[in-house]
Amino acid sequence: MKLTNSLTGRKELFKPVNEDHVGMYVCGPTVYSDVHLGNVRTFLTFDVIFRFFRFLGYNVRYVRNITDVGHLENDDDNGEDKIAKKARMEKLEPMEVVKHYTEDFHQVLRQFNCLPPSIEPSATGHIIEQIEMTKKLIEQGFAYVVNGSVYFDVLKYNEQHNYGILSGRVVEELMESGRKLDSQDEKKNKVDFALWKKAASSHIMRWPSPWSAGFPGWHIECTVMSTKYLGETFDIHGGGIDLKFPHHECEIAQSVGATGKNPVNYWIHSNMLTVNGQKMSKSLGNSFLPRELFTGSHSLLDKGYGPMTVRFFMLQSHYSSTLDFSNEALNAAEKGFKKLSNALTLVKKLSHPGGSIKQTPMDEILLNLSDELYENMCDDFNTAKTLAVLFEMSGRINDFKSGNTPLSSIDNTTFEQFKAAYIGFMEDVLGLKSEEEHNQELLNGVIQVLIDLRKKAREDKNYKLSDKIRDDLKAMGVQLMDGKNGEMSYTLE
């Protein structure tokens, strides 16, 4: 297993800290607005990495956080908290904003068939730990207090360590470029960053701390949560390449400053999704929302595309390359994916007549193809090459079907291995299944939600609502049936 480590810039052999175990941390979203397709690409990348390690038999702990406090609007440390701003603008409690967009995020990832992480901690759930780590950094002399706020002292840190080890930045150059400190700034130097921010009493998100009532800085949450759930040194840290600096650089500084240990052995950065060659981002206004894509209600699309098509489209490129998003490319992906998914449906139905025969050159070809799937995924998660092999395999599957290659002409175990590899890599590793099947699962999920709602309504003796749910579903061809002990089943017409 080899992967490209952003820390060294080289492809390296993967050696986990604990044999057979993988600890992976990925920076999750700041839940203040809808996730767009660019965001999805990153989480899809790490979903495949998560899936592949599991497929290889590793015991993986995948931690992905939810940032629900501390992420400030531009203008670095003097901006407003993103969640708080949204809450103020929409006259909501911050936690209402958080809940809404967290659920939206989950729903979107489910649509793209991304598995949930092992642990999904939130920043507000770890305020105490963040305060503790901040204290530790002050004790170590790498942080200082000003007017109730605490800042990380980058210059001090850089005397003993290397701030820039990940991003290749040079502190002296950072000090010179960009905007200067202005009178509002409390920081000693412009490169310093906040660990704790004092908040005015009007501020709607604040917690007590030894320094002031306030809230934690953005970078400290990831350090705290990754350390808490994965240890002081863990295997893989991932995220979008745009987080490399300053976010990930700061994480390293915080960890090294607090524990003296290098926190992460392998950094993996996924590249950006672009539109007409430009990064898809909210601020540029060129982002696509998943539902715009599914329904085709976007000016750059002339039709809608299913989530599996999009998943396939993204996997056709390597995670470390930029990927350009266009209607034409999606159209091609849709047709290509259809081919793979047809073969998937087909191969599931095929079974070998039984009987083992002497292996022929065809057996060898088929077994080699299965091996290539592993080789390509083990080579820095090369999903593009893996898909190329799957295309070749889909051709063989069609040959089985048409009789060009009768199943009886190959060995039983060869076929079983081939079949398992195709299905395994399609479904378990790449997370691809036919749109129909995927839709069916989604539909089942949706119906289950309605069943739960109806159950709740019945418990509340709100029969008006419970009957409405049953009747409306019946009108759409879904017949609900109440069982003996409150169980519920349904049939589709």
Next chain:
RNA sequence: GGUCUCGUGGCCGAGUGGCUAGGCAGAGCUCUGCAAAAGCUUGUACAGCGGUUCGAAUCCGCUCGAGACCUCCA
């Protein structure tokens, strides 16, 4: 301005020194009542210039072009 990355055929996109990427689109053929699906065959390529090498899309230099980061972003 600084740091870095990229530039592959009509489109998307793998590939890092010699060995077919792949998908979509195009052309031809097979199968088919028609169509679809499927199968077979096929053309077009490595931004430009120079260098290293027996040999470069792949290494080095320069030029041009695009992008990312340096400020919130996956």
